[in-house]
Amino acid sequence: MATEAPTSPPEPPEPPEPPGAPGSAAEPRHGLRLLVAWVVASVIGCLLVYLVWGPHLPPGDMSSSAANQQFDLRVLGTIATPVFLGVLIYMGYALTFWRAEDDDETDGPPIHGNAKIQLTWIAATTAIVLALAAFGTVELVTVQGAGAGEGPQPIWKPGSSSILQVQVIGQQWSWTYRYPQFGGFETAQLELPLNEPVQFNVTSLDVIHGFWAYQLGVKADANPGVNNVAYTTPKHPGSFVVRCDELCGLWHGAMFDYGKVVTAAAFQTWAQQTETQLASVTKILPPYALTYDPTAIANLGKVLVQLGIGGAGGGYYPPNDPEQP
Amino acid sequence: MSLPARVTTLLIAFAAVVAFVVFVAAHFVLSSPPLENYTPYASGGQVNVVMQTDPQNTVTNKPDWVSYFIQNPQNKQWVHTTYFAVPAATKVNMTIYGYDGCSALRNPVWGQVTGTIGGVEYVDGKPTSDLNSWSGCNVQHTFTMAGLGINVPIASPTTLNENNNLCGTSPCTSGPHQVVTFSFMTPAKGGTFRWQCIVPCGGGYVDGNGGPMSTPGYMSGQMEVQA
Numbered sequence: 001m002a003t004e005a006p007t008s009p010p011e012p013p014e015p016p017e018p019p020g021a022p023g024s025a026a027e028p029r030h031g032l033r034l035l036v037a038w039v040v041a042s043v044i045g046c047l048l049v050y051l052v053w054g055p056h057l058p059p060g061d062m063s064s065s066a067a068n069q070q071f072d073l074r075v076l077g078t079i080a081t082p083v084f085l086g087v088l089i090y091m092g093y094a095l096t097f098w099r100a101e102d103d104d105e106t107d108g109p110p111i112h113g114n115a116k117i118q119l120t121w122i123a124a125t126t127a128i129v130l131a132l133a134a135f136g137t138v139e140l141v142t143v144q145g146a147g148a149g150e151g152p153q154p155i156w157k158p159g160s161s162s163i164l165q166v167q168v169i170g171q172q173w174s175w176t177y178r179y180p181q182f183g184g185f186e187t188a189q190l191e192l193p194l195n196e197p198v199q200f201n202v203t204s205l206d207v208i209h210g211f212w213a214y215q216l217g218v219k220a221d222a223n224p225g226v227n228n229v230a231y232t233t234p235k236h237p238g239s240f241v242v243r244c245d246e247l248c249g250l251w252h253g254a255m256f257d258y259g260k261v262v263t264a265a266a267f268q269t270w271a272q273q274t275e276t277q278l279a280s281v282t283k284i285l286p287p288y289a290l291t292y293d294p295t296a297i298a299n300l301g302k303v304l305v306q307l308g309i310g311g312a313g314g315g316y317y318p319p320n321d322p323e324q325p
Numbered sequence: 326m327s328l329p330a331r332v333t334t335l336l337i338a339f340a341a342v343v344a345f346v347v348f349v350a351a352h353f354v355l356s357s358p359p360l361e362n363y364t365p366y367a368s369g370g371q372v373n374v375v376m377q378t379d380p381q382n383t384v385t386n387k388p389d390w391v392s393y394f395i396q397n398p399q400n401k402q403w404v405h406t407t408y409f410a411v412p413a414a415t416k417v418n419m420t421i422y423g424y425d426g427c428s429a430l431r432n433p434v435w436g437q438v439t440g441t442i443g444g445v446e447y448v449d450g451k452p453t454s455d456l457n458s459w460s461g462c463n464v465q466h467t468f469t470m471a472g473l474g475i476n477v478p479i480a481s482p483t484t485l486n487e488n489n490n491l492c493g494t495s496p497c498t499s500g501p502h503q504v505v506t507f508s509f510m511t512p513a514k515g516g517t518f519r520w521q522c523i524v525p526c527g528g529g530y531v532d533g534n535g536g537p538m539s540t541p542g543y544m545s546g547q548m549e550v551q552a
Contacts, residue, residue, distance in 0.1 A: 169432065172525065172534040174471055176434055186434045188474070205431050206525070206532035250539040254519045257471070281437045284457040292432075 030097070038089050042082040050078045059217045062240060062261065064233040065147025066217030072139050072146075079128070149202060149211075149220025149228035152290070158197040158231055166192070167288070168202040170209030170222035173251035175242055182271045184288040185278040190242060190259035192234050193267035202228040203291050210245035213259060221246065227290035234261040358406035358542035364551050366398040367412045374409060377422040377502075378466050378479060382543070383495045390537035391425055391466070391526050391544060394496045403496035407520075407546025414513045416442070419468070419477075421505045424497040426488040427462035427481040428524050431533070435467055435523050438507070440475030446507040448480040456480060462488060470520040470548065473512070479505050479522075515552030521545035 054074035061067035140146050144156040167178035169186070178186040190213075192198055202211045202220040209222035211230075215238075220230040222244075237260075244255035262270065275282075286292060326334075363372050375396035382392040384405050394403040411417050430436055437455045438446045445452040456478045458464035465481035482488055482501035492500030522544040525533035537543035 171432055171523070172532070172538070173521065174469070174523065176432065186432075188439075188471070206534060249534055250541075250545065251519060251521065254471070278437075281434060281455055284433045284436060284455070284459060286433070 030093070034090060034093055037093070038082070038086050041085045041089060045081040045085050046078045049081050050074050053077070058214075060215055062234065062236045062238060063147070063216040063218070064143050064235060065145075065231070066215060067235065068139060068143040068146055069217045072136075075135065076132075079132075144197075144231040147217040147219060147230055147232050149230045152227045152229065154229045154231070156231075158199075158233070160197045163197045163199045163231075164193060165199050165201065166190070167290075168200050168211045168220075168222065169292075170202075170204040170206075170211065170244065170248075170255075172206050172249050173244075173255040175211070175244075175255070175257055178285075178288065179271060179275075180288045182275045183279070183282055184285065185275050185282045186285055187274060187278065188257065189274075190257070191267055191270050192259065192261050193264040194234050194237055194261055196264060196267075197231060197233045200230045200232075201290055202230065205292055207248050208246050209248050209255070210243075212243045212245040213240055214243065215240035216259075219245065225291050225293065237261045237263065358408045358546065359404060360408045360410055360549065361395045361397055361404055361406060362410040363398050364410050364412045367415055370414075371416045371418060372411050373418045373420065374411065375420045375422075376468075377403065377497060378425045379495045379497050380425040380491045381493070381495060382537075383493075387537070387543075390540075392495065392537060392542070393466075393522075393544065393546065405496075405542065407542050407544075408549070409546070410549040410551055411511055413511050413515050413550050413552040415511050416508055417511060418508045419506065421468065421477075421479055422497070422502050423465050423479045423481055423505055424492045424500055424502040425465040425479075425481060425526075426491050427458070427465055427483070428526055430458045430464060430467070430478070430524055432523075433457060433459050435469065435476055436464060436478050438477055440470070440473055441477060441507040441509050443508075446477050446505055449504055450506075464524070466522040466524055466526055466544065468520060469523045470518050472516075472518040473509065475509055475520075476523070477505065477507050479503075511550045513552075515550050518548045518550065519545070520548060 054070070054077065055061075057070050057073045057077070059066045059069055061070055140148075141156050144158050145154060150156065165180050167180065169176045169178060174188065175190070176186050176188055177190045178184060200211065200218060200220060202222045203226060204222040204224045206224060208224070210219065211222050212219045213232075216232050216234065218230050218232050220228045222228065240259050240261070242257050242259055244252055246252075248255065363374055366372060377394045377396075379392050379394060381388055382390045382405070385392075392405065393407045395406050395409055396402070397404050436458055438444055438453070443452075445454050447453075448456075456464050458478070462483050462485075463480055464478045466479045468477045468479060469475065480503040482491070482503060484501075487501035490501060492498075492502070522538065525538050526544055527533050527536040527538035530536040530538070538545065541547070
């Protein structure tokens with residue numbers, strides 16, 4: 001007996017694949033296109049960033065630390081360029097070639113894990129981060145702290161036996177500079193010799209300030225009671241700006257001045273002349289020290305109080321002051 | 326609440342917030358001490374500016390704040406301000422009546438006179454180039470204008486008796502004081518130059534730099550150079 005085979009509804013015919021759709025015979029090789037575009041753009045971009053833009057990156061190359069920082073920015077900028085271009089190219093390509101039709105309301109294809117891509121991503125980003133950590137450490141060591149404040153006991157010091165000592169003293173709202181190797185004179189002018197290592201001993205007489213010699217690439221906090229050491233070696237003559245980079249009160253924005261890098265001979269002449277000119281003032285300064293104890297002022301106030309001098313202007317915080325700190 | 330009522334309430338609340346912000350900006354942020362304009366009173370390339378320092382300030386609600394006053398060039402009345410205007414490329418002859426008592430400079434380097442013509446100030450007519458506030462009672466405030474490199478320590482009455490009998494009502498017209506005079510040149514181009522006392526003299530505030538030190542009109546101000 002012949003049996004009748006069960007019938008099933010006929011399968012609907014497969015819709016024709018649009019040209020260029022994923023999986024279609026006419027599918028272009030998107031990955032190859034993207035790779036080629038990314039490689040070409042990255043090569044051009046990296047060369048432009050390193051060779052054309054790089055020499056103009058801040059803070060310039062006026063000192064060893066500034067040049068080092070500029071080199072770091074060039075390297076980091078060059079490394080970042082392929083990443084930046086990769087994102088832009090992929091986004092632009094997707095917007096151009098994978099744009100949905102206006103009446104296309106279908107879901108996208110489900111995405112499954114891809115161990116190969118994930119491992120590649122993890123390995124690549126780990127390598128980049130570790131390489132940058134190593135690079136940053138090397139860059140700190142090779143120029144003795146890269147111009148940053150290293151605290152009172154710096155780890156990285158210049159090898160030279162001849163280092164110019166310059167004490168930077170912050171006070172609301174001015175900078176003064178003391179040169180202990182020239183009799184300890186103190187002046188509002190900052191002059192430095194060309195091609196000689198400089199040790200900045202940065203401190204404050206009142207609140208926290210920040211010594212930022214921009215073009216020199218030197219930046220160190222000025223804390224009361226602390227000697228914060230930073231090194232650099234000026235490499236080009238010229239002027240540079242010094243700013244306070246810690247908000248320090250009413251006139252913080254006006255707490256800036258200008259320094260100069262001059263030839264070694266010109267510096268010697270200036271320093272010796274200034275030492276002579278300021279001899280009478282230097283005599284009334286406290287002995288040179290790496291920090292100055294603010295309580296010395298209170299002791300001075302006590303002297304005045306012992307003399308019986310009081311009132312609003314009669315010393316620092318006399319006992320009858322209505323607004324004791 | 327009906328929709329119109331809710332909208333009206335919202336608009337009123339919004340207007341109140343805007344009005345409060347404008348009030349704060351106008352009265353606390355944008356306000357500044359009055360400007361004493363000496364420019365019309367310059368002659369022969371010179372102008373005379375007169376100030377005084379007081380140990381207190383009885384003309385404001387901060388009576389224990391030390392303060393500068395500037396003399397109005399027209400009526401010679403003392404004005405509670407630290408803002409003044411002078412012409413460019415002009416010799417400014419400053420006279421400061423120092424009625425306050427002595428305070429030590431935190432950094433004695435500011436006892437040096439800089440930026441004045443001849444590098445000196447005259448204390449009661451006697452020229453001097455520096456005052457050592459750590460050795461005795463002789464400095465009360467400073468007139469320090471970093472932009473022009475000017476620093477002048479203002480001499481104080483020196484004796485115990487004088488310092489315990491300072492002028493008690495502002496602006497001072499009598500009492501122990503020193504007269505400090507000095508001159509400097511204004512730059513050829515116009516601009517605004519900040520000045521301050523650097524003693525610091527804001528007793529009772531953080532490191533002495535709060536209160537009158539941090540409030541324009543008391544121990545800091547501006548010099549407007551008019552080209």
